[in-house]
Amino acid sequence: MRAAKIVLTGLAAASLITSAALAQQSQSGMITKIDRLAGTISIAPVQSGTVGASSGSAQEYKVPKEQSLEPFHAGDKVTFSATDSGGGKTIGKLEKQKP
Secondary structure, rough: HHHHHHHHHHHHHHHHHHOOOOOOOOOEEEEEEEEEOOOEEEEEEEOOOOOOOOOOOOOEEEOOOOOOOOOOOOOOEEEEOOOOOOOEOOOOOOEEEEO
């Protein structure tokens, strides 16, 4: 019985780690809106391989205070990672794509 609990606990921990890793996968998109006062940014996913194609509607993300939004503008293509926390999505890493 104790061995079964240990195995189940290990599997639960492994699934949490895996889901956290998948949630922080790097994504690509184009900035559609920045609200510097509210600390939010809207990013529309961009389809790879097709110039100018959008594959969906923009998602709004919270930006941590330590991440500066000054170098970013609407229309910039970016790579980013995001996590779900507290009922909203938060940017983990945000970088401009080189042209």
